[in-house]
Amino acid sequence: MKEHELFDVIIIGGGPAGLFSAFYSGLRExxxxxxxxxxxxxxxxxxxPDKMIWDVGGVTPIPVGELIERVVKQGLTFQPEVVLNEKVTAIHKNETDIFVIDTASGQKHFTKMIILAVGGGILNPTTLDVKHADKYSDKTLHYSVKSLRHFKNKTVLISGGGNAAIDWALELEPIAKKVYVSYRKDTFKGHEAQVTELLNSSITCCFHTSITRLNGNITDGVIKSVELTDLSTNTVTELTVDDVIINHGYEREAKLLKNSDLDIRLKEDFFIDGNALSESNIAGLYAAGDILKYDGKVHLIVGAFQDAVNAVNRAKQFIEKEAEEFPMVSSHNELLKERSMELMKQINE
Ligand SMILES: Cc1cc2nc3c(=O)[nH]c(=O)nc-3n(C[C@H](O)[C@H](O)[C@H](O)COP(=O)(O)OP(=O)(O)OC[C@H]3O[C@@H](n4cnc5c(N)ncnc54)[C@H](O)[C@@H]3O)c2cc1C
Structure with a gap:
């Protein structure tokens, strides 16, 4: 990285919103x-990564891991500079009206415009608060499902009652030997259709219960059984299990916008209170994806893609007043024209 190198756009966050912003920003040179x-x-x-995804326009169902590969490849089409392992801690403007981005390692990055694509911020899963939980973590106690195969023919207990817990229970039902779901309330709070499917499945739902103890071998990190306490009667049941998945939500680290001395208008104390053109109240600062809120916002990957296009088009006009207002189409780009010809040649060979 060249010190003080000035960029047109720095995108903070490399999820779907950030990656599609990078693609589109390259397209707009x-x-x-x-x-x-x-x-x-x-x-x-x-x-x-192992979930099948169905609701991205034009993409027939594929495992999310495959979608990640495609989105990353597309995001890198125009070879943006990529800085990984770097937490942005604050953004501000210098005396020449350039944005300065501070990072945890002490680096400073300089840019004319920012696209904020930090999603829900840095997410840390809410951990299970029982003795020795940390000793089993990543072995037989999981906070996300990295591989469905790990659970083949296993007895699995999922703790939680939201969409993520229900999604995983349904995904694991045909793979695992047995799936239990423990939830501290009486009714699930996931999408209606998913809840109905869960209640009609072979999955055993233990309502009004909470995990109060993990039994097993802490040296090897192997859980053998779990104590579930009924919160209304205090009765304890011991359940023999191989793996436990915790879906108790996330604690988000959201200091970035608060540490910044720009007066950024927020919603619900965290989200950018912006508009459907991906603008914030600060000139030159745009947002895309889960971090951005406005009326009619679509909180899905496809919504993140639309925000990205709007953010880039606004940014382009911010530095080049005479630039086209409306999105250009990819076939107008000289580099992509060349690549399309190469691809067509390969198809016809
Ligand atoms: C279990 C689950 C299932 C889902 N299923 C679907 C589905 O089927 N279909 C669908 O459309 N959507 C689904 N979603 C939602 C979808 O994943 C999000 O809408 C999408 O990822 C939002 O993209 P984003 O780029 O805005 O944010 P994110 O994907 O959250 O990316 C934000 C990035 O910013 C980085 N970041 C945050 N803070 C900083 C910082 N200070 N400095 C540097 N980097 C930072 C983060 O590390 C992260 O990589 C699902 C979500 C979950 C949790």
Missing amino acids: MKTKIIEYQPKLGGKMHVY
Whole structure:
């Protein structure tokens, strides 16, 4: 990285919103950089790589892991500079009206415009608060499902009552030997159709219960059984299990916008209170994806893609007042024209 190198756009966050912003920013010939906290690009999709995804327009069902590969490849089409393992801690403007981005390692990055694509911020799963839980973590106690195969023919207990818990229970039902779901309330809070499917399945739902103890071998991290306490009667049941999955939500690290001395208008104390053109109240600062809220917002990957296109088009006009207002189509880009010809040649050979 060249010190003080000035970029047209720096995108903070390398999830679907950030990656599609990078693609589109390259298409509109802007000098672009992505800064991502994780060691790899792809964002929150890494939480559910084995899930089949159905609701991305034009993409027939594929495992999310495959979608990650495609989204990353597309995001890197115009070779943006990519900085991984770097947490952005604050953004501000210097005396020449350039944005300065501070990172946890002490680096400073300079840009004319920012696209904020930090999703829900840096997400840390809410951990299970019982003795020795940390000793089993990542072995037989999981906070995300990295591989469905791990659970083949296993007895699995999922703790939680939201969409993620229900999704995983249904995905694991045909693979695992037996699936239990423990939830501290009487009714699930997931999508109606999913809840109905769960209640009609072979999965055993233990309502009004909570995990109060893990029994097993802490040296090897192997859980053998779990104590479930009924919260209304205090009765304890011991359940023999191989694996436990915890879906108790996330605690998010959301200091970035608060540490920044720009007066960014927020919604619900965290989200960018913006508009459907991906603008924030700060000139030159745009947002895309889960971090952005406005009326009519679609909180899905496809919504993140639309935000990205709007953010880039606004950004382009911000530095080049005479630039086209409306999105250009990919066939107008000279580099993509060349690549399309190469691809057509390969198809016809
Ligand atoms: C279990 C589950 C299942 C889902 N299923 C679907 C589905 O079927 N279909 C669908 O459309 N959507 C689904 N979603 C939602 C979808 O994943 C999100 O809408 C999408 O990932 C949002 O993209 P994003 O780029 O805005 O944010 P993210 O994917 O969250 O990416 C944000 C990135 O910013 C980085 N970041 C955050 N803070 C900083 C910082 N300070 N410095 C540097 N980097 C930072 C993060 O590390 C992260 O990589 C699902 C979500 C979950 C959790």
